[in-house]
Amino acid sequence: MSERARVKNVRRAIASSDVTRAGVLGLVALGAAAAAVCTVATSGLPAGHDRAVAPPHTNAGVTCVKCHEPGQAPSFAASSGCTACHASSSHLSARPAHRSLAARGELTCATCHPAHDAFQGVTFGPDGGALRWGAGAVPVQAKTNGVFSKPTTVPLVSLAACAKCHDPRDARDPIAACVSRDVRRDPESSLATRPSLCFDEHRPASRAEARAVAWEATRAVAVTTPWVSRASNANGPWLPVAGAFGGAAAFGALVALRDRRRRDKALPPAPKLETPAARRKLPVIDASRCLGCYACVDACPFDVLTIEKYVAVVARPDECCGVVLCERVCPNGSLTIDEGDATKDIPHVDEHLESPHVPGLYLAGDLTGLPLIKNAIHQGVRVVDRIASTMPKKRTEPIDVLVVGAGPAGLSAALRAREKGLSCVVLEQASVAASIKSFPRDKIVHDPPLDLPVEGELWLREATKEELVAQWTRIVRTRAIDVREGRRVTRIEPRGAGFEVGAELEGQETIFRAARVVLAIGRRGTPKTLPLAVDPGAESKISHALADARSFAGKRVLVVGLGDSAMEAAVALARQPGTSVTVSYRGRDFTRGKARNVGEMKQLLAKGALKLLFGTVPVAVTTRSVKLAGTDGRPAHTLPVDAVLVLVGGHPSWGLLEVAGVRRRGEGGEA
Known part of the structure; x- marks a missing residue:
């Protein structure tokens, strides 16, 4: 292992060690404690305090300072807070033991009437209605036979308050007369939700008969209506707990973000497969360390x-696309990527695939110099994501995104635009998936799995040309993608x-106005001629x-070229x-092409199913034959043929790019 690799591994080990992990947990715990303290401090009251107030106190405008002096505990024992409003002489207990x-x-x-929590009561109105209320709870309507000339309120006392000194379930206890029979029948029932049915604890100062009527009516309401459940208070005992968890989560997230940044800084960044390389890349193998795996x-x-x-070994250097997957999968680092000359024959784009010379004009697909259908699909998605994030809210153009080309990149961009709610029109000079349709019939469109997910539904793994075209055509139809076929784009002007954008159809130009343009026209452009x-x-x-090899059945065909397209056609x-x-x-030999095609x-050739003439080039074509000349000085000879397929590559579509103002890498000093 190299010294550099060892340093990387040591950094990763330190970042994930138990010592570091314990330190992080300690910091998270400290953050949780600090958050809990801050939560309690900002709430103004200790943890566990329930600040729900009963309706009578709310209606009377009672505030915290009425009962609580600054710094005083909320569960106060003195009665001074109550007697400030309620006359102490009229609220003396009628029972000697209680007075003692x-x-x-x-x-x-507060022993019997807590200002918060279990404070409940019944209020009777002049209309004959009754309202059973509780601190922080939704009131319950009740029926009553009593009629009161003005609103009358009778508080209810929970048997749990009496149980501090009495046993409500014991029939011999003096409080037995104040307990309903069902409480004694059900020993599992909660005393906290059962009221006492005695209301003569205090001597009524006046209108004793009216109070007796109110007590009787309250007794009927208490028996026929349930205990009013208190609403959950967001500022109750869970407030500091929630604050602690929130603080711990926030602090933990910050620590994790810090560690991730440190780790990302220590490790080499993963290559961006959606962006073409600025310089030509070639693999370099250390033969002394290569495992041959x-x-x-x-x-x-x-x-x-x-x-x-x-x-x-590097067998076909001209075919290297610079994706650098080989370097990423090498188990011991014996294969590295060496940067060579600048890639000048590709358009100059930034990391978002936008032309720096024509803002708002994006490129995607094989045109960017990055091959593979899967990469084209990804680029279409990424470009539209960028457009959606930078598109101004106020739209001035009738079309948000105009896509030129209905191949994998163009269709992917159109689908993404639809998902993002952007209006989109696709212009295609031929037909949908024309580049795929040009593949030989039944050709397997195989894209090796890259280390990234494929978004959308365009991708079919190990599909034939016909299956892929059918899939894309179905998507265009079912998703109602606006594809204008047969329109050749001639100009793009800001x-x-x-x-x-000007596009011709049968010699007539149509003008399209769009906020953003995506060029996804492919790299092949115009086929090379001889x-x-x-x-x-x-x-x-x-x-x-x-397009279809069946149309050449029974004919004599000459295929010119030995690249992948030529070999696939010949097969x-x-x-x-x-x-x-x-x-x-x-x-003089196989110097390029995929191993499967060469095989x-x-x-x-071994079966005699075809002939391969190395060192020859066609120089003339007649209606019945082709004249082939030797590249090594051998004399020319004539070959009878019915058709000639010239498959020697194509010229990039620089004409439209230059008209639009897109520059190549290396022009004007760009790297």
């Missing part, structure tokens, strides 16, 4: 690497806060794409009945 306890300070007003070979989507003599001498009438024999043609396939390639080509 009151004289010694052992029985106070095939991890890098399996991870590479373009078969750049292979194993020779138990060591990984106008005010948005863009003016300097061929073509006889009149032979132009129809030359094609630059193979598909060779499987058609009666088809004679010849491949012409100017090189299938070699198998067909």
Whole structure:
């Protein structure tokens, strides 16, 4: 293990050690305690205090300072707080034992009538109605036969207050006359929710008969209505507990964020697969440490690497796409990525795939220099997410997002725009998924699994070309994506806060105005052509794409090129009945292409199902034949053919990009 790798591992071990974890727990506990103290301090009252006040006190405007002096405990024992409003002479106990306890300070007003918590009572109105209330509870309407000339209130005393000295369930106890029979029948019932039915504790100062009527009416209400449940008080005993948990959670989150930042700073950042590399990257293998485990070979989507003599080697450097998956999966760090020359043949975009020279114009897909369908889908999603987060609330253009190209990146962007509530129009010069339709029939569209999730429903793992096209077409139809096919975009010009886009359909230009534009037109652009001498009438024999190999059944076909597209076309043609396939390639050996395609080509060559002519290039095409010249000075010869497929790559779509103002990397000093 290298010294650098050891340092990384030591840092990670320290960051996750038990010593550090114990320190973090201590800090979290300290934060919880501090939060609880602050919560109690800001509440103004000790923990566990219930500040619900009964309706009579609320109606009378009684506040905390009426009963509590500053610094006094809330559960006060003195009666001075009550006698300030209630005359002490009219509230003397009618029972000698109670008066004796009151004289010694052992029985106070709050003993039977708590200002908070279990304080309940009944209020009778002049209309004959009764309202049973409780501190902090929703009042309950009750019926009564008594009629009172003015509102009359009778407090209820919980048997739990009496149980401090009496046994309410004992029939021999003097309080037995004040207890309903069901309390004694049900020993499991709670005394805290059962009222005493005696109301003659105090001597009425006046209107004794009226008070007796009120007591009798209260007794009837107390028996026929339940104990009023107190509403949960957010400022009750759970307040400091909630504050402690909240403080612990917040403090723990801050500590976790700190540790994560430290860890991310210590470890190398993961590569951003959605953004193309600014410089060309190539794998470099330390042969003395390579394990020959095939991890890098399996991870590479373009078969750049292979194993020779138990060591990984770079077999096809021109096919390296710079995704750097090989470096990430290498188990011992023997494979690293070396930066080479700047990648100048790709558009210059920032980390959000926005052109720095044309703000509001985004690029996505193969055009950015990052291959693979999966990456294109991701880029479409990320671009629209960026647009949605930066789009001004006040819209001035009729279209929020205009997407050019209905391939994987364009359709992904359109679907995301719909999810984000953005209006979107897709312009496609051919048809939906035209790039996929150009693949040979029954071609397996296989994208190796990358270490990132695929968002949306465009992706089908290990699907044929037909299955993928059917899936995308169905999505466009069911999701009502506005795709305008057959419209070739000719210009993109900034106008005010948005863009003016011109698109031609059968020679007629239509103008579209949009706030943002996403270019997802692919990288291939215009197919490359060869300097061929073509006889009149032979132009129809030359094609630059193979859509359906079945149409060439029984014909003689020449395939020019030996890249992946050419090899896939040759394999598909060779499987058609009666088809004679010849491949012409100017090189001397297989120098590019995926290993699977190369393997299938070699198998067909061994079976004699096709011919491969190395070191040849076509120079002339007639209605019946092709003239092939040798690249090594060999004489030219004529090959009878019915069709010619020229599959030698394509030119990027720089024409539209240059018109829009997009620059390439390296132009104007950009890295």
